[in-house]
Amino acid sequence: xxxxxxxxxxxxxxxxxxxLKRFLTAFSTxxxxxxxxxxxxxxxxxxxxxxxxxxxxxDGRRITDQxxxxxxxxxxxxxxxxxxxxxxxALDVDAIGLTGADGGTVLARKRPVKDxxxxxxxxxxxxxxxxxxxxxxxxxxxxxxxxxxxxxxDLLNTNxxxxxxxxxxxxxxxxxxxxxxxxxxxxxxxxxNDDTSVINELTPALYADYKMAGTINKGMIPKLDNAFKAxxxxxxxxxxxxxxxxxxAVSQGAGTTxxx
Amino acid sequence: xxxxxxxxxxxxxxxxxxxLKRFLTAFSTxxxxxxxxxxxxxxxxxxxxxxxxxxxxxDGRRITDQxxxxxxxxxxxxxxxxxxxxxxxALDVDAIGLTGADGGTVLARKRPVKDxxxxxxxxxxxxxxxxxxxxxxxxxxxxxxxxxxxxxxDLLNTNxxxxxxxxxxxxxxxxxxxxxxxxxxxxxxxxxNDDTSVINELTPALYADYKMAGTINKGMIPKLDNAFKAxxxxxxxxxxxxxxxxxxAVSQGAGTTxxx
Numbered sequence: 001x002x003x004x005x006x007x008x009x010x011x012x013x014x015x016x017x018x019x020l021k022r023f024l025t026a027f028s029t030x031x032x033x034x035x036x037x038x039x040x041x042x043x044x045x046x047x048x049x050x051x052x053x054x055x056x057x058x059d060g061r062r063i064t065d066q067x068x069x070x071x072x073x074x075x076x077x078x079x080x081x082x083x084x085x086x087x088x089x090a091l092d093v094d095a096i097g098l099t100g101a102d103g104g105t106v107l108a109r110k111r112p113v114k115d116x117x118x119x120x121x122x123x124x125x126x127x128x129x130x131x132x133x134x135x136x137x138x139x140x141x142x143x144x145x146x147x148x149x150x151x152x153x154d155l156l157n158t159n160x161x162x163x164x165x166x167x168x169x170x171x172x173x174x175x176x177x178x179x180x181x182x183x184x185x186x187x188x189x190x191x192x193n194d195d196t197s198v199i200n201e202l203t204p205a206l207y208a209d210y211k212m213a214g215t216i217n218k219g220m221i222p223k224l225d226n227a228f229k230a231x232x233x234x235x236x237x238x239x240x241x242x243x244x245x246x247x248x249a250v251s252q253g254a255g256t257t258x259x260x
Numbered sequence: 261x262x263x264x265x266x267x268x269x270x271x272x273x274x275x276x277x278x279x280l281k282r283f284l285t286a287f288s289t290x291x292x293x294x295x296x297x298x299x300x301x302x303x304x305x306x307x308x309x310x311x312x313x314x315x316x317x318x319d320g321r322r323i324t325d326q327x328x329x330x331x332x333x334x335x336x337x338x339x340x341x342x343x344x345x346x347x348x349x350a351l352d353v354d355a356i357g358l359t360g361a362d363g364g365t366v367l368a369r370k371r372p373v374k375d376x377x378x379x380x381x382x383x384x385x386x387x388x389x390x391x392x393x394x395x396x397x398x399x400x401x402x403x404x405x406x407x408x409x410x411x412x413x414d415l416l417n418t419n420x421x422x423x424x425x426x427x428x429x430x431x432x433x434x435x436x437x438x439x440x441x442x443x444x445x446x447x448x449x450x451x452x453n454d455d456t457s458v459i460n461e462l463t464p465a466l467y468a469d470y471k472m473a474g475t476i477n478k479g480m481i482p483k484l485d486n487a488f489k490a491x492x493x494x495x496x497x498x499x500x501x502x503x504x505x506x507x508x509a510v511s512q513g514a515g516t517t518x519x520x
Contacts, residue, residue, distance in 0.1 A: 077337075079338065102345055103354060
C-alpha cells in the first residue's frame with residue numbers, strides 16, 4: 001500500500017510570509033504522495049474589516065453570513081490557496097489548489113440551525129476519495145482551502161482541522177495514511193512555557209493519564225480527541241509538530257506522535 | 261478524435277447573476293468534453309476601490325501592481341471561479357476550478373518592461389495539454405480563471421481571450437476543437453444597432469471584405485484577428501455568440517461561425 005501524508009497547516013503560518021516559505025520548503029522535501037490543507041489566518045478578518053463587513057461572533061464562534069463567505073472564498077480559496085500553489089510549483093511540487101467543490105471532492109451540508117445559526121458553514125457529508133486518489137496517481141499534490149460545497153451549489157465555510165481528518169480517514173482505503181497537524185509549538189508540551197518539554201509519544205492510555213493530571217488541557221483536548229478518532233478510523237499515525245519541522249517529523253520523527 | 265469545446269465567457273455575464281445562471285445552464289447542456297475560461301468583470305475593480313487600492317491606467321490599459329494582483333487573485337481565482345464551480349456541480353457538471361498555476365497547466369513569463377511596465381502581467385509560454393487532457397479523460401470540466409504563473413513562483417494576471425485561444429490551440433493535438441467566444445451580442449453584426457444583423461459565417465476573404473467596407477471595425481478587429489489565428493493553428497471552428505445561446509450555437513449553430 002502506498003504511503004500518503006496529509007498535512008494541515010494553521011493560520012499563524014499563513015500570516016507570516018517567512019514562516020510560510022520555510023514550511024513550504026520543508027513540505028516540498030516530503031517524499032511520496034502528499035496532501036496539504038491550509039487554514040485561513042487573519043487576512044480574511046482584515047479584508048472583511050476593510051470591506052466594511054462586520055465579523056459576528058456568537059458564544060466565541062464566528063458566524064459566516066453570505067458577505068463573510070464571499071470574503072472567505074476570496075481569501076482562502078483565491079489568494080492564500082493560489083499563492084501556495086504557485087510557490088510549490090517553483091519548488092518542483094506539482095500542486096493543484098482545490099476547494100471541496102472542485103471535482104466534487106468534499107461534499108457538505110449546510111449546518112442545520114438549532115440554537116445558533118452559524119450561517120454558511122458546512123458539515124462534511126462525503127469525501128470523494130476516488131477523485132483525490134486519481135490526482136495522487138498523476139503525481140499531483142492537492143492543496144485544499146477549507147471550503148466545501150452543497151448539492152444545492154452553495155459554497156460552505158468548513159473547519160480546516162475537520163477537513164484534514166475527514167480526507168485522511170477517507171483515503172485509508174487506498175493508502176497507509178499519516179496525518180500531520182502543524183502549528184507554532186514543537187509538539188504537545190508537558191509545560192506550555194517550556195518548548196523543550198515535548199511529549200514524544202501519546203497512546204490513548206498515556207493521553208488519559210496526562211488529562212487526569214491536568215498536563216494536557218483546554219485547547220489541545222478537542223484537537224487530540226479528533227486525532228485519536230482518526231486513528232480509530234484507520235489512520236496509521238498522527239503527528240503534531242512545528243511547521244518548520246514537518247520534513248524531519250515525517251521522515252525521522254519529531255514533535256508528538258500519536259498511536260493507537 | 262474526440263470533440264472538445266473551449267468557451268470563453270466575458271465579464272459582463274459574470275457581473276449579472278441572472279445572466280450567469282442562464283449561461284451556466286446552457287453550458288451544462290453541451291455534450292462532450294468542454295473547458296470554460298472566464299473573464300473578471302467589475303467586481304475586482306469594486307473590491308480594489310473598497311480596499312483603497314487605486315486602479316492605474318496607462319494608455320487605456322490597466323497596470324497590475326502587487327496589490328491589484330492580490331485583488332485579481334482573490335476575485336477571479338477565488339470568488340468568481342469557485343462560485344461557478346459550485347453552481348456547475350449543482351448542474352451535474354463535474355467542474356474543477358483552475359488557474360494556470362494549478363497542475364502547472366499554463367506557464368507564463370512576466371511581461372518584459374519596454375515603454376510601459378504592466379506589472380504582474382503574464383505572457384503565456386506553455387500550455388500543458390497533457391495535464392489538461394488528463395482532466396478531460398476523467399470527465400472533469402476545467403474552469404480557468406485568467407491567471408497564470410511564472411517559473412519563479414509568481415502569479416500573473418493574463419488576458420482571458422488570449423488564455424482561451426492558447427488552450428484551444430494547444431489541445432488540437434488531442435481533439436477536434438471548437439473555440440467559442442460568448443458576449444452580450446448575438447454575433448458579429450453588420451449593423452451594431454441591429455441585433456438581427458448577425459453575420460452567420462466569416463471566412464478570411466469575407467472578413468477582409470467587411471473590414472474594407474468598414475462594416476467590421478474597432479473592438480471586433482483584434483478579437484477576430486485572434487480567432488482567425490486560432491483557425492490557422494488547427495482549431496476547427498470559432499463561434500462568436502450570445503452567452504444565452506451557447507448551447508444551441510455549439511449543437512446547431514447560432515451567432516457567427518468562423519472557418520478557414
